[in-house]
Amino acid sequence: MSSRSSMGIITVGFMLFALFFGAGNLIFPAQIGQAAGDHLFTANLGFIITGVGLPVLGVLALAISVKNDLQTLASQVHPLYGIIFTVALYLTIGPLFALPRTNTVAYEIGISPFFENQSNDLVLLIFTVIFFSLSLFMALQSSKIVDIIGKVLTPLLLIVIALLIIAAFINPIGAIQEPTEAYTVNSFFKGFQEGYLTMDMLAAFVFGIIIINAVKDLGYHSKKQMMRSTMKAALIAAVLLAIVYSSLAYVGAISVNEIGYVDNGGTILAASSEFYFGSFGKIILGFIVIGACLTTSIGLITSCASYFHKIIPKLSYQLWAVVFTVISAVISNFGLTTIIEFSVPVLSMLYPLAMCLLVLTLLHPLFKGKKEVYQISILFTFVIALVDGLKAAGINIKAVDELFTSVLPLYAVGLGWMIPAIAGGLIGFVWSRFRKDTVA
Numbered sequence: 309m310s311s312r313s314s315m316g317i318i319t320v321g322f323m324l325f326a327l328f329f330g331a332g333n334l335i336f337p338a339q340i341g342q343a344a345g346d347h348l349f350t351a352n353l354g355f356i357i358t359g360v361g362l363p364v365l366g367v368l369a370l371a372i373s374v375k376n377d378l379q380t381l382a383s384q385v386h387p388l389y390g391i392i393f394t395v396a397l398y399l400t401i402g403p404l405f406a407l408p409r410t411n412t413v414a415y416e417i418g419i420s421p422f423f424e425n426q427s428n429d430l431v432l433l434i435f436t437v438i439f440f441s442l443s444l445f446m447a448l449q450s451s452k453i454v455d456i457i458g459k460v461l462t463p464l465l466l467i468v469i470a471l472l473i474i475a476a477f478i479n480p481i482g483a484i485q486e487p488t489e490a491y492t493v494n495s496f497f498k499g500f501q502e503g504y505l506t507m508d509m510l511a512a513f514v515f516g517i518i519i520i521n522a523v524k525d526l527g528y529h530s531k532k533q534m535m536r537s538t539m540k541a542a543l544i545a546a547v548l549l550a551i552v553y554s555s556l557a558y559v560g561a562i563s564v565n566e567i568g569y570v571d572n573g574g575t576i577l578a579a580s581s582e583f584y585f586g587s588f589g590k591i592i593l594g595f596i597v598i599g600a601c602l603t604t605s606i607g608l609i610t611s612c613a614s615y616f617h618k619i620i621p622k623l624s625y626q627l628w629a630v631v632f633t634v635i636s637a638v639i640s641n642f643g644l645t646t647i648i649e650f651s652v653p654v655l656s657m658l659y660p661l662a663m664c665l666l667v668l669t670l671l672h673p674l675f676k677g678k679k680e681v682y683q684i685s686i687l688f689t690f691v692i693a694l695v696d697g698l699k700a701a702g703i704n705i706k707a708v709d710e711l712f713t714s715v716l717p718l719y720a721v722g723l724g725w726m727i728p729a730i731a732g733g734l735i736g737f738v739w740s741r742f743r744k745d746t747v748a
Contacts, residue, residue: 316526317537320519321544326462327515328363328508328549330604334469334597335413335573335644336505337553341560342569342576344495345487351499352557358503360549362663364542366512367519369669371538374531378513382665384672385682391619393661397510400658402612405651406507407605407636411439412644414601416574418594421582429641436640443602444633447609448626461599466552468593472577473555475584482565497721504655505648509662514611571645609633657697660725664689668733680736680743688732692716692725 337355344351375381378397383390400406415435423431491498519538528537560576567579582590613628639647668682675681695708716724 317523317540318544320522320526320537321541322548323522324367324515324519324541324545325548327518328360328506328511328545329462329552330410330600333359333506333508333553334417334556334577336502337556337573338560338563338576338580339573340499340502341557341562342564342573343488344491344499344557345485345561345564347487347491347495348484348557348561351487351491351495351502352554354496354499354501355503355557356550356553358500358659359506359508359553360546362503362666363506363508363512364546365670366509366662366666367516367542368535368538369666370513370516371520371523371534373669373672374534377517381513381669384668384677384679385665385686386679389686393665394615395619396658397513397662398612398615400651400654401507401510401514402608403632403635404639405647405654406511407608407612407632408639408642408647409644410601410605410608411436411636411640412647413574414439414598415640416572416644417578418598420575421578421590421594432641432643436637439598439602439605440633440637440640443605443609444629446602446606447613447629447633461596461603465596465600468581468589468596469552469556472581472584472589472593473552473559476555476559476562476580479584480562481567481580481583482562484561485564488569494721497718497723501656501722504659505651507655509659509666513662572648574644605636609636653697653701656700656722657693660689660693660696660729661686664725664729667729675733675737675740678737678740680740681733682736684736684739685729685732688728689725692719692728696722696724 336359337352340351340355341348370381373381377394379390379394381390382393385393412432415432419431419435420428487495519541520534523534523537523541526537528534556573556577559580560573563576563580566583567576570576570579578590578593581593585592609629609632612632613625616628616632617623617625642650664686668685692712695705695712698705699709712719712724717727718724
């Protein structure tokens with residue numbers, strides 16, 4: 309490989325890192341670090357698997373499948389399922405959760421620390437109007453402003469975070485405490501489930517197309533070249549993400565003595581930055597995070613509006629952008645903690661389906677893409693994921709829960725869908741062979 313080609317792959321790897329490393333992802337590692345305490349290593353390992361490993365595999369799955377978009381990929385189960393799953397995913401990473409979160413993270417880190425003695429609801433409302441007005445305005449423009457802002461703000465954000473991390477390692481705020489009750493046992497699986505909150509695996513099915521096109525632009529077009537180049541770029545992104553997430557988790561773990569336990573990672577980072585750098589550090593971090601969140605918000609509005617205009621072309625892109633912006637602005641005013649709480653049931657149901665689709669796509673050549681394998685595996689996964697989602701929402705069907713707890717390995721830690729997914733795939737494969745023999 310020439311040096312020019314190597315630099316191209318490195319550039320794509322950094323681009324993938326920037327796509328996944330939205331400002332919203334800053335908050336979860338720090339929060340896990342605080343709660344996990346001296347169980348930090350195992351909790352962080354679980355978080356990295358779902359917050360880093362699965363998104364990277366999602367990009368690779370798209371490269372293997374040679375599909376043009378998520379809907380085509382999910383339609384291997386059934387065309388109707390392809391539409392429903394894709395719509396649910398776009399709504400999740402768009403106006404229902406991820407898009408409002410860009411505003412609330414920007415507010416929690418960049419604005420809230422300066423208005424501690426005033427009405428937070430009023431300040432949040434004013435900030436939300438300004439934030440989403442700018443997002444909508446720029447999403448409706450056909451300019452390169454967003455690209456320029458993204459290329460400038462991502463490096464600046466990393467520099468500020470690097471300074472905070474270095475300061476934390478050189479001069480820890482305090483000692484790492486004992487884990488909170490949630491992380492006392494099964495800290496690995498708790499961290500694994502917390503990785504869902506990044507929503508990066510869901511976003512991977514959208515971002516993957518961007519990466520594959522970037523690799524093609526480098527001159528790699530055969531399937532073998534695509535796979536190798538995409539894998540190298542993905543590994544670069546994975547290593548960078550793992551280092552940053554682990555370091556931020558450490559920052560959270562050492563912050564308890566000085567800051568106390570708080571309900572979201574945005575507050576942890578803002579307070580840690582102020583501890584080390586005073587008001588100046590807090591201002592710089594806040595400014596850059598607001599800018600990075602703004603860039604992410606514009607990108608999400610653009611992606612969601614483009615997809616829904618594609619499937620419902622009677623409504624213009626501009627109208628979809630306005631609708632999604634208004635919905636996101638309304639939801640934003642419930643606050644970051646509330647948004648995260650409401651997202652958990654949805655992600656508890658959606659993530660197993662996404663993971664199942666990911667594995668089936670990677671194994672597609674082994675079972676020659678038999679629809680029965682996709683269909684029964686996804687069906688069995690959906691049944692367990694639905695019960696998990698309802699349980700996370702506080703709707704516990706006791707008889708079903710007790711049955712699944714007794715017969716399904718890992719159900720108690722939120723991974724009960726795995727065995728049914730495997731069984732469904734095997735049943736689907738046998739059924740496909742039986743149907744073939746019967747027809748013959």
